Amino acid sequence: MKEEKEAFFVARKGDIVGVYKSLTDCQAQVGSSICDPPVSVFKGHAMPKDAEKYLLSCGLKNALYSVKTDDLTEGLFGTLSPCGPSSFQLPSSSRGETSSELVSKKRPHEALWSGSGRSCTLEFDGASKGNPGQAGAGVVLRADDGSLICRLREGLGIATCNAAEYRAIILGLKYALDKGFTNVRVRGDSKLVCMQIQGLWKVKNQNISILYEEAKRLKDKFTSFQIIHVLRDSNSEADEQANLAVELADGQIQEEIDK
Structure with a gap:
């Protein structure tokens, strides 16, 4: 027993x-x-x-x-x-x-x-100074060996923290698809986003549901998709990008590629 x-x-x-x-x-x-x-x-x-x-x-x-x-x-x-x-x-x-x-x-x-396919790790985070307030989205994309592929940040104008988190994962998924990745492992410290994307929590907010549907549409384009919730301390680089993005104009995207 x-x-x-x-x-x-x-x-x-x-x-x-x-x-x-x-x-x-x-x-x-x-x-x-x-x-x-x-x-x-x-x-x-x-x-x-x-x-x-x-x-x-x-x-x-x-x-x-x-x-x-x-x-x-x-x-x-x-x-x-x-x-x-x-x-x-x-x-x-x-x-x-x-x-x-x-x-x-x-x-x-x-x-x-065992595994196969072109894969990457996507770390995402969102920031809002006021919730709602001036907001930004941050993404860090890594290769299988952990090396940096790029850093992304986008100014979001006025938004809530949850909306900023969703905008961040959407930003990262679009970029990964554009670069030809078929397998993606997503990591973020937003339990709300991670649980909703896994289908474990319901989406009740109407504004968030629009972002959720966009994220779901993008994730379904990957051959293999995984999302896990991590502690904030394990997501510091994406957090840094999100806070830098707060200073950007609404819709402005900056990209840093590792050389």
């Missing part, structure tokens, strides 16, 4: 890895995902303390976690075993193979950690 009580599920879909405390939550999230690449699901029986500490260091402390695959290490979650079709019904891939068939072709950790 104790082993089942401590059980958890690790699901990989595209470039997103989610950790769930119940099979029901795992099924719900995988089934409502934003795109349809092959899915691999694994069951663990006791999450190692080091894994709990690592997830907490990323600002992830609830039952649901989302982690970029580049941050994972072999054996982070201890021993994992593939979940078969009898315990977990998953959608077929575009090639007609079920997730369990895909898993059987690789060892569990190989299926979980």
Whole structure:
């Protein structure tokens, strides 16, 4: 009984890895995902303390976690075993193979950690001096190895903090698409934006709903999309760009490319 009580599920879909405390939550999230690449699901029986500490260091402390695959290490979650079709019904891939068939072709950790495609990390933040007040959006785009691709900032005129956060993620997603990125990992310290984009929180504000729909339209253009909430201390560079953007004219965009 104790082993089942401590059980958890690790699901990989595209470039997103989610950790769930119940099979029901795992099924719900995988089934409502934003795109349809092959899915691999694994069951663990006791999450190692080091894994709990690592997830907490990323600002992830609830039952649901989302982690970029580049941050994972072999054996982070201890021993994992593939979940078969009898315990977990998953959608077929575009090639007609079920997730369990895909898993059987690789060892569990190989299926979980491997990835492909042109990808980047997008860090976003918004600032408003008054809420509402003079506002700005800031974005930092990074390559897979963590090196800087560019910094972006946009003046927003008068806006709320939440609107500025949404304008920032929209700015970054547009830029990433224009540069040909197909896989994107998004990180921000706005829990509202992260939870709403994941479909976990409802959008109640009419003005925000317009921005939400624009962000959703953009994210659906990516082959693989992941968004995670991080602590403010882990988002300092995007925060700096957002505060610099407050001084810009409404609609003015500045771009700094790493040379």
